[in-house]
Amino acid sequence: MRCIRCGHRRGGRRFMRFLHVIEGPDSKAAFALPDLEPQLIGRSTEALPITDPSVSRRHAEMTPDGKNWFIRDLESTNGTLVNDEAIEGRTLLQPGDRIKCGSSVFLFDRTPDDRIPIHTMEIDPTGIRIIHRHGDDDTDHGRGRQRDQLRHVIAGTELAMSDSDQREYLEACLDLILAATGGRSAVVIVNATSGSKADLMLARHADSASLAPIDLNRTLAEVVRQEGTSIVAESPSTSNASNQRCVGAPLRSREQTRGVVVVSLDETSAQTNQLDLELLHVLAGQAGMALEQRLLVNQVLVNSRLAAMGETVAAISHGIKNILQGLRGGTDAVAMALQRDDLEMAGRGWNVLARNLDRIQSLTMNMLGFVRNRAFDIERVNLAELTTEAKELLVAQTSRADVQLEIELPEDLPPVPLDASAMLQALLNLLSNAIDASTAGGVVTLRASYDFEKDLFFIDIEDSGGGIDPQVRERLFEPFVTSKGQRGTGLGLVVSRRILEQHDGALECHESNASGTVMRMTLPGNPTERDPADTDSPDPLDGELGVEFGEPEH
Structure with a gap:
């Protein structure tokens, strides 16, 4: 048995909060929020280093208070929204809250490494007693239970259509699966293959306050991945002497298994029936399609960026070609004038060179201004x-x-x-x-x-x-x-x-x-002024790149 650490804290230590940029020009950036250090969201030099021009210089302030964090808008131009609602005054933040400033959306959460520990167990397949497979006959088709399952399927469909990122979606999906199956805990493995490290592993307890380690039956996950079907099984548990009942389901899309979800059932829960297994199979299938959809969206974004880059290169190359032609014409004129000792012709050629040098300098400065942002010194x-x-x-x-x-x-x-x-x-x-x-x-x-x-x-x-x-x-x-x-x-x-x-x-x-x-x-005439409560931001996690505008030389 091997233990994968996912940020579990012992001895009552606190989690450090993080601010993740999930939408906007700084997407995928993350900023640590140290205890007892208020943070400023904006574009001023003392704020978190973001480049979104639609964010005010001093947009919003985040302040810690004991174990909690609060946010208040600083009379910004576009206002500050928490979970799509404009805030007024000091507002308490909860883990998972989405903060919108300008066109940027931030996720208030723990560090991605602060996750529940997962103990993975390699078990001899002969030690697993398979109880159900998807498609096995079962006679429990109570109408009330079917209505509940339909409600969960509808909720899964709405969740799959949301605009959340992959991690946020999977965490919400695990919560839905636990509510639908009555499970004690759940683990999702994305892009898991035999003998290789998973791209992403997330765990959730039905009790959201619990951070106890979760036993993951890796052998069951591998069987589910290989067979591409949902399975109910029993296997030994590391936490007690009795066997642990688990349900595994594949995250499938277009005949491909993109991951596996394994749910640990409560020992006191009723016998898992065929409808429970079918429900998990459907919810896992929805998750597979949702992951596929997010993958396709990311590919479209990458392709659109490449297309925009191609357009940029084509336009700039055309401008540079014209400038080079002008430089060539000017140098030829100067060379011919020197051969003929004609100062008037040399002057005309020099003027052509000077004009094109001005053009290439202007182009270079504008290219820098177009692709880079920097904090201004006002x-x-x-x-x-x-x-x-x-x-x-x-x-x-x-x-x-x-x-x-x-x-x-x-x-x-x-x-x-x-x-x-x-x-x-x-x-x-x-x-x-x-x-x-x-x-x-x-x-x-x-x-x-x-x-x-x-x-x-x-x-x-x-x-x-x-x-x-x-x-x-x-x-x-x-x-x-x-x-x-x-x-x-x-x-x-x-x-x-x-x-x-x-x-x-x-x-x-x-x-x-x-x-x-x-x-x-x-x-x-009077840009947003600092107030006494302002504090300087910490250094960014990965540093900040900027370009200083130089003065043109003519």
């Missing part, structure tokens, strides 16, 4: 200095396009809370687009204002072009959608909008009073 910044720096970096582009760039800022404009390097990238993207859209001899105007009542900053960038086609406008903020043809990659506006949203702001497109377009940036 500080009060003088907008006049930031916009002046952006204007200086765009001197060459405005000169080539014969476009004038004007900046109109009120003298009493207060400092703006923002991340300077990230906002500089957004400004360069939007101003560059406006310059490209404007006709020769035109003007691009940057205006800023502050609404004291709403406590909002507005930054408008207006071009003097012919406007944006309505069909393009509808998809303007989608990746790889551009109105520049081969000169654009369709990432600049996507990255700029993401930067604004990570500042709790917004980026919108409007028509100007003339024929051009106005891109409006909105920024909060």
